[in-house]
Amino acid sequence: MNNFSNSTLYNYLLGLADDALILGQRTSEWCSRGPFLEEDIALSNVALDYIGRARMFYQYAAEVEGKGRSEDDLAYFRDEREFSNLLINELPNYDFAFSMVRQYFLDVHACLYLQGLTASTDQHLAAIASKAIKESRYHLKRSQTWLLQLGLGTEESNKRMQTAIDELWGYTPEMFMMTETETQLSTAGIAVNRDNLLQQWTATVTADIRSADLQIPDQQWQVVGGREGKHSEHLGHLLAQMQILQRSYPGLEW
Amino acid sequence: MQHISVVTPEYAARRAMRANSDCPQLWSTLDTVFDPELPQVTIWDLGILVDVQQLGARRCKVVVSPTYSGCPAIDVISEDIVSALNSAGVKQVEVAVSLSPAWSTDLISPAGKAAMLSQGIAPPDKSVNCPQCGSEHTSVISQFGSTACKALYKCNDCLEPFDYFKEF
Numbered sequence: 001m002n003n004f005s006n007s008t009l010y011n012y013l014l015g016l017a018d019d020a021l022i023l024g025q026r027t028s029e030w031c032s033r034g035p036f037l038e039e040d041i042a043l044s045n046v047a048l049d050y051i052g053r054a055r056m057f058y059q060y061a062a063e064v065e066g067k068g069r070s071e072d073d074l075a076y077f078r079d080e081r082e083f084s085n086l087l088i089n090e091l092p093n094y095d096f097a098f099s100m101v102r103q104y105f106l107d108v109h110a111c112l113y114l115q116g117l118t119a120s121t122d123q124h125l126a127a128i129a130s131k132a133i134k135e136s137r138y139h140l141k142r143s144q145t146w147l148l149q150l151g152l153g154t155e156e157s158n159k160r161m162q163t164a165i166d167e168l169w170g171y172t173p174e175m176f177m178m179t180e181t182e183t184q185l186s187t188a189g190i191a192v193n194r195d196n197l198l199q200q201w202t203a204t205v206t207a208d209i210r211s212a213d214l215q216i217p218d219q220q221w222q223v224v225g226g227r228e229g230k231h232s233e234h235l236g237h238l239l240a241q242m243q244i245l246q247r248s249y250p251g252l253e254w
Numbered sequence: 255m256q257h258i259s260v261v262t263p264e265y266a267a268r269r270a271m272r273a274n275s276d277c278p279q280l281w282s283t284l285d286t287v288f289d290p291e292l293p294q295v296t297i298w299d300l301g302i303l304v305d306v307q308q309l310g311a312r313r314c315k316v317v318v319s320p321t322y323s324g325c326p327a328i329d330v331i332s333e334d335i336v337s338a339l340n341s342a343g344v345k346q347v348e349v350a351v352s353l354s355p356a357w358s359t360d361l362i363s364p365a366g367k368a369a370m371l372s373q374g375i376a377p378p379d380k381s382v383n384c385p386q387c388g389s390e391h392t393s394v395i396s397q398f399g400s401t402a403c404k405a406l407y408k409c410n411d412c413l414e415p416f417d418y419f420k421e422f
Contacts, residue, residue, distance in 0.1 A: 024324075038396030038406055045324075045398040052324025056353070127354030131323050134356060134422060142397045 004184050009122075010064045011084070011181045012191055014074070015227060017057030018085035021075055022235070023106065024050030025242050026093060035096050042142065046103070049135045056128045076246035080236050081229040088171040090226070090235045097150055097160035101168055104143035108204050109175050109197065110136040116192035125190065144208060151212025158213060165209065166217045173222040176201075264360040268301070277308040283342040284316070287334045290327045291401050294369040297331060301361025304352055313346040314339065319357040321422075322402040359422050370419055376407065378421040384409035385416050 027047035034040025058071035088106065093099045114136055117129035150157040176194045178186070185191035209216055225231070245252060261269075272281055284306060287297050297303040297318065304317040316335050320328045332349040339347045359378040367377035376385045382392050389411040399406040404417040 038398075041400070041406075042396050042398035045402045048324035048326070048402060049322060050324070052320075052322065056323055123354075127356075128323075131320075131353045131356045134358075135322060138397070138420070138422070 004188060006064055006066070008181050008184055009190070010061055011179075012185050013057050013061035013064060015084045015179070015181075017054050017061055017074070018083045019089055020050045020057060021054035022083065022085040022238065023089040024048070024054055025238060026090065027099070027103075029093055030099065039096075043099075046139055046142075049132075049139070053128070053132050053135075056131070060124055060128070072246070076243045077250075080231055080239055083231065083235060083239070084227050084229060085235075086171075086174050087223055087226040087232055088168065088174065090232060090238060091168075091171070092234055094164070095160060097157065098164040098167065100143055100146045100150065101161060101164035103139065104147050104208075105168060105172055105175075105205065107136055107140035107143045108201055111140055112197045112200055113192055113194070116197070120191070121189035147208055147214075148212045151209075151214045161212070162214050165214060166219070169217045169219065170221045170223055174224045174226060177224060177227070179227050261364060262360045262362075264358065265301070265363050268361060269363075271305070272298075275306070277306060277314070279342075280306045280308060280314055280339070280344070283338055283344075284335065287331070287338050290330045290334070291403075292370065292373070292375070294373060295366050297335070299363045299366030299369060301359075301363070301366070302331070302357060309348075310346075312344055314344050315348045315350060317350050317352050319352050319355075321357050325402060327401075359419065374416055375404065376416055376418040378419050382407055382418050384412060384414065386414045387412040 024047045027043055027050065030040065030043040031047070032040065034043050054075070055071055058074045062069050062071055062074060088102060091098075091102065111133065114129045114133035118126050118133060120126045120129065147161070150161045152158070176198045178194050182191045182194070186193045206216055223232075272278075275281060281298070284303055285296050285298055287303075289295050289297060289300050289302070292300065300321070302318050302321060304319050306317070307315045309315055316339075318328070318331060318335070328351065332351075335349055336347045362378065367379075370377045371385050374385050376382055376392075381390055383390055384392055384407075387409060389409050391410040392407050393410060394405060395408050395415060396406040398404070399417045403419060403422070405420050406415060407418045408415045
């Protein structure tokens, strides 16, 4: 007998789904705006992987909730405060350097997190993780390559990468914060304990950033709140664009 | 160019499962369903067709496993499966999507790899050889090609760009 309720699992799944959807939607904004054609296609493919991941988590969340809501209902008919994604996922793309540094930070994290999730006692979650981790490993190969290439590139590319690292650094602690829900589920062997990932994430990121002739910022600020629905001003705009069609014409289909 | 495909243990296991199935005619019918993004490669050869079970006289269940979680082709593939089996007289078809074990390029059949090559796509392999001239001197242009499952390469000898089906 599990000592947690269905709504605990539902909230956890929603967090994972929101993370994937918001990053996928944000990354898809690069479509037709990539720095060159091949990169444009790569960005769109990464975005697609995240949308696919979001669908798997939303479908499972909807099933666990058991109120007859669909994956689309969860994506299109919830308001800003109901989204529990990490703040780093919703920040605007700014420039290519910013998008790549964000992707790199998240890829290193995803590889560690999903590795843990493949051992979840929840078979459905373990199956999703075993699918998604292969994609994240591939994403990491690419974002890691860009980190090096742009860090070791020109004075301008190095400067832009450093600016992105400085700006994003304060958003990374949130990736390792445990909610009450997660603590409960991690004790039950279902969720991953994020505390355990910090050391390896920091070691990998520090080594790569140094190899790219870039610096780890020494500032100590951090911004958190996404998991509780406290978002930056950017999420509302993203949702408005993503949800407008379904909000205007509920149930519309292709 | 001579391309010799080795039968992977993963594919050998699939082949054995199919050989022991009690509904060989359903498998044969599904050999007429092709991947919409890879003309001439069947869903069996690509390894996304996991299983088919006869549930009654005119009823069956098909299990498929998507290549990538965001693969937009999976809905079309499901529709193609239903319509192929309907045409063969199987009225009730249930298509289930299975995530575990995750799809991998080790599941692709030797025939599938040969079909890719004939289409100018380099099949997943240890080294990426040019599908046009066979040269081993190739370099990556982009880690993602026309679809999530392919990367874009170019041949340094004949200078042709080509799709490489990523080892995954």
